[in-house]
Amino acid sequence: MKIRLIFPRWEALELRDLVPSPHPDMALILAEFERFSETCGYALLILAALTPSSIDVDITDDFLEEIDYNEDVDLVGITAMTPQAYRAYEISDRFREKGVPVILGGIHPSLLPEEAIQHADSVLIGEAENLWEKVLDDFQNKRLKKIYKSEEKPDLTSFPLPRRELLKNKPCKVNIDVQPTRGCIYGCTICNVPTMYGKKVRYRKLENVIEEMKTVNSDEIFLIEELTWMNPQYKEYYEKLFKMMIPLKVKFTTQTTTYRNIYVAGREFLELMKKAGCIAISFTQDEYIFDYYNKEKQSHLKKITQQLKDIGIPLLQYFYLGTEIENKDIFSRALEYAKQSGIRSCLFFNLIPFPKTPFYDQLEKEGRLLTKDWSKYTGKYTVHSPKNMTSEELQEGVRWLWKEFYK
Ligand code: B12
Ligand code: SF4
Numbered sequence: 046m047k048i049r050l051i052f053p054r055w056e057a058l059e060l061r062d063l064v065p066s067p068h069p070d071m072a073l074i075l076a077e078f079e080r081f082s083e084t085c086g087y088a089l090l091i092l093a094a095l096t097p098s099s100i101d102v103d104i105t106d107d108f109l110e111e112i113d114y115n116e117d118v119d120l121v122g123i124t125a126m127t128p129q130a131y132r133a134y135e136i137s138d139r140f141r142e143k144g145v146p147v148i149l150g151g152i153h154p155s156l157l158p159e160e161a162i163q164h165a166d167s168v169l170i171g172e173a174e175n176l177w178e179k180v181l182d183d184f185q186n187k188r189l190k191k192i193y194k195s196e197e198k199p200d201l202t203s204f205p206l207p208r209r210e211l212l213k214n215k216p217c218k219v220n221i222d223v224q225p226t227r228g229c230i231y232g233c234t235i236c237n238v239p240t241m242y243g244k245k246v247r248y249r250k251l252e253n254v255i256e257e258m259k260t261v262n263s264d265e266i267f268l269i270e271e272l273t274w275m276n277p278q279y280k281e282y283y284e285k286l287f288k289m290m291i292p293l294k295v296k297f298t299t300q301t302t303t304y305r306n307i308y309v310a311g312r313e314f315l316e317l318m319k320k321a322g323c324i325a326i327s328f329t330q331d332e333y334i335f336d337y338y339n340k341e342k343q344s345h346l347k348k349i350t351q352q353l354k355d356i357g358i359p360l361l362q363y364f365y366l367g368t369e370i371e372n373k374d375i376f377s378r379a380l381e382y383a384k385q386s387g388i389r390s391c392l393f394f395n396l397i398p399f400p401k402t403p404f405y406d407q408l409e410k411e412g413r414l415l416t417k418d419w420s421k422y423t424g425k426y427t428v429h430s431p432k433n434m435t436s437e438e439l440q441e442g443v444r445w446l447w448k449e450f451y452k
Pocket of ligand 1: 056058085088092124125126150153171222224238270399400422
């Protein structure tokens with residue numbers, strides 16, 4: 046039996062359209078975008094690892110490879126974040142026209158299984174670790190169900206090592222993601238993570254994470270994390286992990302969605318992070334800093350930025366514009382803040398109302414979603430009617446920020 050796993054492409058943001066002549070401060074951002082389109086899906090490497098060795102499994106990265114719809118495969122598995130969903134359905138429909146059964150999984154099909162099943166033979170809702178073998182067994186015994194739902198969140202203490210060797214001779218040669226934990230204790234209204242992975246953090250064994258890091262065929266790693274260091278258990282886990290990472294001499298980047306995490310981490314912890322190889326943190330705004338008007342919050346942020354600068358960890362600040370509390374003043378305020386904060390690498394996006402988030406539900410109820418064309422849910426386009434400005438003002442404002450910040 047042969048399975049083809051596919052990572053669908055999406056419309057990437059063209060930096061050249063926004064900033065015609067690259068600014069020296071954009072090096073970090075360009076590296077980040079390169080990772081965006083050369084990533085090939087960590088989930089698929091895990092699915093491959095969960096697949097019994099008697100089954101032949103291979104991966105296609107739709108960004109970099111042609112999909113062979115005539116390939117002799119028994120089953121196709123496709124993953125999808127929301128911006129990938131339409132492309133996933135298009136690929137799925139074409140395989141199914143040729144009589145090849147398709148299973149969809151990942152965050153978008155898990156959020157909207159009733160939509161996904163219109164384009165698939167089966168949808169796996171949630172995490173696959175407890176279910177994938179059963180799905181394959183059902184498939185081989187001709188009793189594949191339409192919906193599989195992971196009722197219990199998988200225990201990550203026995204985590205399979207993702208099958209990175211499958212990428213060896215591919216255009217997407219490596220995947221640098223490593224995920225030590227899943228779940229997030231917060232409940233930001235714009236985020237799918239707590240719904241998808243739960244509000245309780247689940248931890249992998251530290252030794253297992255280090256073992257995986259050794260298999261990443263690159264001197265750089267991306268730590269899939271939410272960095273919720275306000276949770277003491279989580280902070281302790283990371284203290285141990287970072288200490289164990291020092292001898293590996295890897296470089297790593299990571300992300301946090303709430304700056305309060307960095308604020309509470311403390312200098313000693315951040316220095317340990319630097320020693321463990323941290324070369325940058327992407328900093329996605331949470332609800333707390335949506336409010337650029339608030340001088341007190343700005344001053345907290347400036348302190349953190351300075352602290353990280355002293356330690357030598359650059360920040361990549363993501364701005365998502367178009368929240369309920371913003372009006373069209375926000376663009377000049379965000380620019381002022383971005384310039385004054387001392388963060389040199391900033392990215393500006395339209396806020397994305399992802400399905401099944403409280404923010405999305407509210408917009409839907411109020412008839413303020415401009416489109417449900419998921420391929421536009423990348424941050425590049427305005428897809429909702431903001432409360433205190435027009436959607437055109439929002440779209441223009443985001444473009445203006447790119448130009449002005451990198452002038
Ligand atoms: C790494 C990452 C990326 C990587 C790779 C993404 C990928 N799909 O592999 C890159 C850098 C490319 C990326 C890009 C973006 N990302 Co991102 N990313 C993540 C991150 C941090 C981890 C994803 C991951 O690999 N998780 C680990 C894997 C194992 O989990 P998983 O994918 O859910 O897979 C499990 C199950 O879903 C299932 N499964 C998955 N696929 C399949 C397929 C089949 C067939 C089956 C059976 C099962 C199955 O099994 C797996 C094992 O249990 C998450 C946040 C998080 N903490 O999860 C955000 C996240 C997925 N990203 C998100 C977003 C918004 C983006 C961007 C749109 C952001 C932006 N504005 O730029 C961009 C993409 C668009 C663009 N602008 O160009 C959102 C997605 C929301 C949504 N509804 O889609 C998340 C949840 C962040 C958030 N907090 O909102 N991202
Ligand atoms: S945005 Fe970040 S901190 Fe907020 S719920 Fe999502 S993962 Fe957690």
